[in-house]
Amino acid sequence: MSIAPPEQRIWWREPIHKVELGWIVIVFFWGLFMFFFMIAWHFIGNQNLSTETYRIQPSAYVAKVEAFAEKYQVGEENGVPIVRPPAGEDVYLLARKWEWWPILELKKGQSYRFHLSSADWVHGFSLQPTNINISVHPGYEHVINLTPTESGEFGIICNEYCGIGHHLMTGRIRVID
Amino acid sequence: MSTIDAGQIGGYVRNAIFRSCRYTGLKIDTQAQLLIKVNAVAAVIFLLIGGLMGLGVALTRWPAVHLLPADWFYLILTGHGLNLLIFWIIFFEMAVLYFASAVLLNCRMATPRIAWLGFVLMVVGAVMANYAVLRGDSSVMFTAYPPMMAASWFYLALILFVVGALCGVCVFFGTLVIAKAEKTYEGSLPLVTFGALTAAIIAVFTIASGAIILIPTYLWSVGLIANIDPLMYKTIFWAFGHGTQQINIAVQVSIWYLIAALLVGAKPLSEKVSRTAFLMYILFLQLAAAHHLLADPGLSEEWKIVNTSYLMYLAVMGSMIHGMTVPGAIEAAQRRNGFTKGLFGWLRKAPWGNPAFSGMFLSLVLFGFIGGISGVILGTEQLNVLMHNTMYVPGHFHGTVVAGTTLAFMALTYLVLPLIFEREIIWPKLAKWQPYLFGIGVAGISISMMGAGTLGVPRRYWDITLTDAAFAFEFPAAAYLMMGLNGIFALMAALGGGIYIAVTVGTILAGKRLDTKETQPLIFPLHSAGPEAAANYGTSDEAVKLPGTIILVSVFFITFVLYYFVNWKYLSDLWLFS
Numbered sequence: 239m240s241i242a243p244p245e246q247r248i249w250w251r252e253p254i255h256k257v258e259l260g261w262i263v264i265v266f267f268w269g270l271f272m273f274f275f276m277i278a279w280h281f282i283g284n285q286n287l288s289t290e291t292y293r294i295q296p297s298a299y300v301a302k303v304e305a306f307a308e309k310y311q312v313g314e315e316n317g318v319p320i321v322r323p324p325a326g327e328d329v330y331l332l333a334r335k336w337e338w339w340p341i342l343e344l345k346k347g348q349s350y351r352f353h354l355s356s357a358d359w360v361h362g363f364s365l366q367p368t369n370i371n372i373s374v375h376p377g378y379e380h381v382i383n384l385t386p387t388e389s390g391e392f393g394i395i396c397n398e399y400c401g402i403g404h405h406l407m408t409g410r411i412r413v414i415d
Numbered sequence: 416m417s418t419i420d421a422g423q424i425g426g427y428v429r430n431a432i433f434r435s436c437r438y439t440g441l442k443i444d445t446q447a448q449l450l451i452k453v454n455a456v457a458a459v460i461f462l463l464i465g466g467l468m469g470l471g472v473a474l475t476r477w478p479a480v481h482l483l484p485a486d487w488f489y490l491i492l493t494g495h496g497l498n499l500l501i502f503w504i505i506f507f508e509m510a511v512l513y514f515a516s517a518v519l520l521n522c523r524m525a526t527p528r529i530a531w532l533g534f535v536l537m538v539v540g541a542v543m544a545n546y547a548v549l550r551g552d553s554s555v556m557f558t559a560y561p562p563m564m565a566a567s568w569f570y571l572a573l574i575l576f577v578v579g580a581l582c583g584v585c586v587f588f589g590t591l592v593i594a595k596a597e598k599t600y601e602g603s604l605p606l607v608t609f610g611a612l613t614a615a616i617i618a619v620f621t622i623a624s625g626a627i628i629l630i631p632t633y634l635w636s637v638g639l640i641a642n643i644d645p646l647m648y649k650t651i652f653w654a655f656g657h658g659t660q661q662i663n664i665a666v667q668v669s670i671w672y673l674i675a676a677l678l679v680g681a682k683p684l685s686e687k688v689s690r691t692a693f694l695m696y697i698l699f700l701q702l703a704a705a706h707h708l709l710a711d712p713g714l715s716e717e718w719k720i721v722n723t724s725y726l727m728y729l730a731v732m733g734s735m736i737h738g739m740t741v742p743g744a745i746e747a748a749q750r751r752n753g754f755t756k757g758l759f760g761w762l763r764k765a766p767w768g769n770p771a772f773s774g775m776f777l778s779l780v781l782f783g784f785i786g787g788i789s790g791v792i793l794g795t796e797q798l799n800v801l802m803h804n805t806m807y808v809p810g811h812f813h814g815t816v817v818a819g820t821t822l823a824f825m826a827l828t829y830l831v832l833p834l835i836f837e838r839e840i841i842w843p844k845l846a847k848w849q850p851y852l853f854g855i856g857v858a859g860i861s862i863s864m865m866g867a868g869t870l871g872v873p874r875r876y877w878d879i880t881l882t883d884a885a886f887a888f889e890f891p892a893a894a895y896l897m898m899g900l901n902g903i904f905a906l907m908a909a910l911g912g913g914i915y916i917a918v919t920v921g922t923i924l925a926g927k928r929l930d931t932k933e934t935q936p937l938i939f940p941l942h943s944a945g946p947e948a949a950a951n952y953g954t955s956d957e958a959v960k961l962p963g964t965i966i967l968v969s970v971f972f973i974t975f976v977l978y979y980f981v982n983w984k985y986l987s988d989l990w991l992f993s
Contacts, residue, residue, distance in 0.1 A: 240673060258688050272791070276724065284987070284993065289716060318885070360560045360645050369805070369989070376562065387991060
């Protein structure tokens with residue numbers, strides 16, 4: 239029994255049950271497939287999270303986002319600037335307790351260099367309803383090449399717990415045709 | 416009762432007092448027995464606290480009920496995670512380690528004083544952590560990512576707790592050494608002890624990681640260190656945070672083998688395969704800490720792919736092997752027990768009325784189908800972006816840690832009560848239904864949370880209506896339905912958990928004593944024919960055919976593959992990013 243020592247002292251010479259052997263082979267190759275499919279998606283897929291990252295002081299990042307917002311501001315909503323950067327441009331989004339700043343207006347089908355970082359704690363960028371979820375750390379500026387493929391109003395919420403205002407931390411991305 | 420006067424190890428040797436188990440014939444060190452009891456009782460107390468907190472969490476997440484205010488919600492959510500994920504499970508695991516070493520090896524326990532020291536440290540740590548959380552200034556969640564800071568009490572409490580756990584693990588190792596030196600068993604360790612050894616080895620790595628990250632974080636909280644890098648914290652923390660879950664897997668699989676052996680006389684199909692599968696846990700399971708870092712900046716794709724796949728899914732292979740060999744061993748045993756009718760006669764005639772068996776089998780099935788498959792999906796480098804930090808994550812780990820580990824522990828309790836506490840289970844009819852209520856409740860919780868996560872609902876979130884937020888956003892109606900279902904299933908699971916606690920506490924306090932002169936039959940009997948009836952693979956040439964198991968694992972495999980590709984389809988519909 240499983241609670242007694244193996245009946246045969248030299249248990250590694252026991253034969254393996256055929257069903258076990260068959261299952262092991264199937265499972266091993268399925269594992270290999272899943273492993274190589276992740277690698278393959280870097281070549282055949284269009285959704286791979288960028289690893290381009292720079293160290294930055296949180297205050298320096300805040301200054302960069304503010305300069306960016308000032309340069310391309312086109313309006314204001316609830317006291318938050320609406321920013322419409324030219325296509326292909328660097329776009330900055332700031333996470334801080336408890337808002338995503340500023341509001342971004344992007345063009346559908348255009349690619350942007352999308353910068354993400356936090357001014358204070360760890361936050362979670364969660365774009366809804368498309369459901370793209372990325373961790374945002376203070377001190378690390380993450381650059382993602384982002385191309386919106388649908389137009390409309392998108393909500394950003396925070397999905398990394400960041401204190402009592404966590405569920406109030408929202409933002410907007412507007413995608414226009 | 417008998418005493419031994421001297422062992423073969425030099426130096427101080429304790430005079431252990433043994434009793435002999437009238438149901439299994441095993442020799443039990445009464446010190447080990449007492450330590451198993453106190454650890455199990457502490458576990459159940461923290462299960463009660465954490466379970467009540469969990470009920471509060473679920474009722475707040477149910478949009479129609481929305482029970483608690485935000486600050487209380489985040490407070491009890493922190494407490495819920497700590498009490499259940501850490502305290503309930505690790506106290507119970509200490510009991511399992513002492514059982515798998517001293518009891519199964521017929522051996523005296525090494526240094527019970529150190530085991531007591533460990534127990535006291537763990538109790539102090541657990542109480543202190545609850546105090547820190549209930550004070551209201553440490554609502555930082557189980558993960559406690561800096562720069563968010565808890566009261567320094569909080570980190571100190573966790574450090575004390577893990578040091579206590581390390582003492583217990585050392586006693587386990589020491590007991591193995593004594594058993595070997597005093598030749599209390601022949602040949603290799605029993606498979607269940609081997610599995611427990613796997614868990615203990617993983618525990619050492621895990622506890623070391625915990626110390627490496629918690630000690631500087633504690634120093635930071637008292638002002639001696641200026642800064643803790645958030646990405647560094649997260650990377651090392653998860654070697655601890657995910658590592659504790661890997662201990663659970665190794666322990667829970669050992670419990671599957673243990674219960675199958677005691678209740679139907681099951682024997683591993685082949686020792687070699689089952690042991691190799693455990694060995695793969697030691698080698699590869701720890702890499703899964705990377706699952707938590709797939710959506711993070713600053714880590715390369717190569718690092719992510721190698722680690723998140725446990726080096727080409729070799730640890731997943733270990734789990735899938737156990738997922739086949741445990742039902743396979745049960746089928747083989749049942750067929751030898753005479754239940755040979757059809758494909759599933761062996762399963763139909765299994766002791767489903769015995770909560771130890773039903774709990775074990777539900778744990779096996781739910782862990783595989785819900786926790787296991789969703790874990791691989793979450794841990795796929797690109798797919799993670801679809802559900803990172805959404806409700807899908809708690810959905811996944813309620814499938815592993817609750818439907819898998821907790822249910823396995825509950826099942827084992829129905830054997831621990833008569834065999835170690837020597838009390839007959841009171842309210843057997845309630846006990847009979849308990850695993851079904853709890854298992855179905857937790858399965859419902861997991862699936863509805865995974866559904867909500869797929870629709871974008873974030874985890875650890877007080878208000879999904881976003882009523883007070885500056886830029887409101889409307890989740891689809893289905894998300895509300897899912898969170899409502901989560902609440903209903905949580906009530907069901909809470910009822911099952913409540914019955915478990917009532918039966919356990921009732922039995923310990925008022926169950927009929929079994930340590931009297933004459934041997935009484937158990938209400939939930941062990942396998943009558945004993946070891947002789949066990950499957951005898953390897954020593955005879957008539958290998959049993961296992962058609963039922965083949966069908967079960969085929970259904971599992973097809974589900975896995977289909978669900979895997981469905982998620983790639985979802986991913987390919989997203990915005991483009993690289």
